[in-house]
Amino acid sequence: MQKIKNYVKKTALISSLIIGLSACGGSDKYDDSVDDLDQNRSSELVFVNTMDEMVTFYVKNSIKWNKMFDDKHNILDQAKYSSSEPNKYTWNNDSNTTDFGVQDTNSKVNKAQVEAELKNGIDFFVVSWESSNEYKISVLEKKPSNTPDVFRIRVFTNSDMSIKINGSDEVVAIAEKGEVSSAFTINNCADSLQVGNNHIDLCQGPNIGQSYLVVVDSNGKQVITQE
Numbered sequence: 001m002q003k004i005k006n007y008v009k010k011t012a013l014i015s016s017l018i019i020g021l022s023a024c025g026g027s028d029k030y031d032d033s034v035d036d037l038d039q040n041r042s043s044e045l046v047f048v049n050t051m052d053e054m055v056t057f058y059v060k061n062s063i064k065w066n067k068m069f070d071d072k073h074n075i076l077d078q079a080k081y082s083s084s085e086p087n088k089y090t091w092n093n094d095s096n097t098t099d100f101g102v103q104d105t106n107s108k109v110n111k112a113q114v115e116a117e118l119k120n121g122i123d124f125f126v127v128s129w130e131s132s133n134e135y136k137i138s139v140l141e142k143k144p145s146n147t148p149d150v151f152r153i154r155v156f157t158n159s160d161m162s163i164k165i166n167g168s169d170e171v172v173a174i175a176e177k178g179e180v181s182s183a184f185t186i187n188n189c190a191d192s193l194q195v196g197n198n199h200i201d202l203c204q205g206p207n208i209g210q211s212y213l214v215v216v217d218s219n220g221k222q223v224i225t226q227e
Contacts, residue, residue, distance in 0.1 A: 042090045154213050162195075
C-alpha cells in the first residue's frame, strides 16, 4: 500500500512539473525544476570502490530526465580499493527514489546502475564491485553497532564465502554474493576474522570499539570502511 501511495505521489509530482514547464516554454528546464523543489530530505553517502581501477560514481533523482551518466550527475572519482568521505545528498520528500551509477573513469566502457529508495536521516554505502568481469553496484544501509572493547564487523563479498571468527575453525555464516552479512563481534584485531581463504587484518586502521563494513573479493582484495 505504501509503494502505491509513493507511486501516486511521484506521478502527480512529475505531471505537475511537466504542465508547469510546458506553460513556461520547454521541457529542457525539467531537471532544473526538480533541483528547485524543497530539498527537505537528506542522507550521507559513502562511496566504496572495490575495483582494480579508478571509477566514477553518479547519483541522480529518478524523476530527472537526463541520462544516468551525464556529467551533471557526476559525484566523484574514487581510487581503486578505497572509500570516500561522507557526501551529503538531498531530495524532496515526494521523490524518494534515486538512481546510482558507476563506470570506469578512463575508458568509460564498463558501467552499472541501480535504483534505490533512500530514507531520510539514514546513511548508506554505495559499493562498486565486479562479478564475472561485469560491473555491479549496490546500495547498503549503514548500521553502526559500536561496542566497547571489541570490533563489530559486517561482510560483503562478490562470491559466496565462509566466515570464521575469533580463531575458531567453525564456519559461523556464509557471506552470500552481493549481500551484506549480519554483524559479528570480533575480539582481537589479528587472526580473528577469516572470509573464505582470506585472513582480514584489523590491526592496521580500524579502531577497537567501532563497527566496520569489510568488503572482500574472490582474489582476496579488501576494503574496510567505518559504519
